[in-house]
Amino acid sequence: VTGAEALARTAVAGGIDMVFTNPGTTETHLVAAFEAEPGVRQVLCLFEGVCTGAADGYGRIAGKPAVALMHMGPGLANGLANLHNARRGGAPLVAVVGDHARSHRNVDAPLTSDIASLAGAMSDWVRTTGAPDEVSRDMAAAIAVAQRGAVATLVVPTDCQWSTVDAPIVSIPPWTCGFYEHRVAETAEALQAATPSRAALLIGGRLDEATLRAADRVAHAVGCRLLVDRAPQFQVGSVDVPAPERLEFPSDLLAQQLAALDLLVLAGAELPKAFFATTHSPNHPVQPDTRVQLLAEPEDDVLGALQALVEVLGGPEPDPSSREPVTPPTGALTRESLAAVVGSTQPSGALVVDEAITSGFPYRRLLDRCPPHTWVPVTGGAIGFGLPAAIGVALAAPERTVLALVGDGSAMYTIQALWTQARLGLEVTTIICSNRRYAILAGEYQKAGFGDSQSSAAHLFELQRPELRWPELSASMGVPGTSVNTAEGLRAALMRALEEPGPHLIEAQLVP
Numbered sequence: 001v002t003g004a005e006a007l008a009r010t011a012v013a014g015g016i017d018m019v020f021t022n023p024g025t026t027e028t029h030l031v032a033a034f035e036a037e038p039g040v041r042q043v044l045c046l047f048e049g050v051c052t053g054a055a056d057g058y059g060r061i062a063g064k065p066a067v068a069l070m071h072m073g074p075g076l077a078n079g080l081a082n083l084h085n086a087r088r089g090g091a092p093l094v095a096v097v098g099d100h101a102r103s104h105r106n107v108d109a110p111l112t113s114d115i116a117s118l119a120g121a122m123s124d125w126v127r128t129t130g131a132p133d134e135v136s137r138d139m140a141a142a143i144a145v146a147q148r149g150a151v152a153t154l155v156v157p158t159d160c161q162w163s164t165v166d167a168p169i170v171s172i173p174p175w176t177c178g179f180y181e182h183r184v185a186e187t188a189e190a191l192q193a194a195t196p197s198r199a200a201l202l203i204g205g206r207l208d209e210a211t212l213r214a215a216d217r218v219a220h221a222v223g224c225r226l227l228v229d230r231a232p233q234f235q236v237g238s239v240d241v242p243a244p245e246r247l248e249f250p251s252d253l254l255a256q257q258l259a260a261l262d263l264l265v266l267a268g269a270e271l272p273k274a275f276f277a278t279t280h281s282p283n284h285p286v287q288p289d290t291r292v293q294l295l296a297e298p299e300d301d302v303l304g305a306l307q308a309l310v311e312v313l314g315g316p317e318p319d320p321s322s323r324e325p326v327t328p329p330t331g332a333l334t335r336e337s338l339a340a341v342v343g344s345t346q347p348s349g350a351l352v353v354d355e356a357i358t359s360g361f362p363y364r365r366l367l368d369r370c371p372p373h374t375w376v377p378v379t380g381g382a383i384g385f386g387l388p389a390a391i392g393v394a395l396a397a398p399e400r401t402v403l404a405l406v407g408d409g410s411a412m413y414t415i416q417a418l419w420t421q422a423r424l425g426l427e428v429t430t431i432i433c434s435n436r437r438y439a440i441l442a443g444e445y446q447k448a449g450f451g452d453s454q455s456s457a458a459h460l461f462e463l464q465r466p467e468l469r470w471p472e473l474s475a476s477m478g479v480p481g482t483s484v485n486t487a488e489g490l491r492a493a494l495m496r497a498l499e500e501p502g503p504h505l506i507e508a509q510l511v512p
């Protein structure tokens, strides 16, 4: 076999079945090798940020890595922002990047660059294959790293792809994780000793129903608060699934939220930190005298650790409680009515990708009153995630409907993801939250003391001149699009989109 074939076979042996790619000349052999593997699907994305965002979404929902296959330094550079999101969220992802043949490196040909340096900034692990016989071993190592919830980038020179290799294919078994018993015992002791109202359990990562219920039982057993990460990999929600208090986004509110804690237990979540520095709030919102107790790290078996903790703490199963479902509103389309329309119309089992930025605030408060769904937020703060991620989550769960709530500014970063959605006929409905501006930045600008939206820099935060014509933009890439400006209109358009097969786009024109 060639090195490229060895890489593709190693991928299959390691459980990989999806490749999101925008290839170039140095990936030709890899593309051919993946295509020859019946168990692998290659998906063409028209920008590398779509490849990496789709691979992030796929990895979160499939629970195993996809490959993002990109062209040399420039291709990887285009994909970095969403690679960053994947890394910050702990999503499993293998990036494969072709490079010049080893003999061609010193030629300093036009596409030559320091790929490993670029990759290092936004990967947990980087390797450049040194010889054809090392391709399979290196790919297996990349998969092993990625499976734990990490971004692994492998750079493969073309001569390592086209040369014949003798080394055997290395097979990586699926990752099985565990947890530390001693941390369970320490956590139980700490929780039992703490004043309940001054203790909290913070959860994050992959928040399926079992994990939320186990965490809720712990909180009930000792009477402590239950907190959840601002942006977990995903979080299941419905009227009867526990809905923990979410960490605040504004740095000052976050500090207030965590101020009165003697004990903070971490289960699959990182230590909370301020999103941005401000002049008046701490960078580290957890007080220095708060005891931080680690129950399980994100790559551990968080559910197993929580269940073990429930065993130790005992206590009855919390009474089943159910909240009022959202009801559909009428009238003007505000971000509140948008939230209520979506929350009352989304089908049971939907995957909801959330890059709605400021337009999503009310919807995020309604998640615990929506039909059963999985919420998939941006994890690393880099926009351009939503439309690509919708491709990945749709391919990871083809039987489920995908809704993508995306800010108009964010959508323009990776709008060409629509073309891939159309080509694959994915069941994705994108709702563009059209406030015709970068609302969050206009707000930050004002908060920083540079005046209101009438000030000189206002043109940098508005998207009206010229106006973005979403239905036309969408139709040009094969996705039927429509614009609505009332709550009733949005509900009708959403119901139509959900009935018809294939992807749709709805521009929700919000009142100014």
Ligand SMILES: Cc1ncc(C[n+]2csc(CCOP(=O)(O)OP(=O)(O)O)c2C)c(N)n1
Pocket (backbone or CB within 6 Å): 081, 355, 356, 357, 358, 359, 381, 382, 383, 384, 406, 407, 408, 409, 410, 411, 435, 437, 438, 439, 440, 441
């Ligand atoms: C890759 C990247 N570039 C720039 C930013 C800065 N940024 C944060 S939000 C935002 C605008 C978001 O606009 P939109 O999606 O319309 O949401 P809105 O603020 O209107 O709610 C920008 C440019 C970022 N977070 N990531």
Ligand SMILES: [Mg+2]
Pocket (backbone or CB within 6 Å): 407, 408, 409, 433, 434, 435, 436, 437, 438, 439
């Ligand atoms: Mg906007």
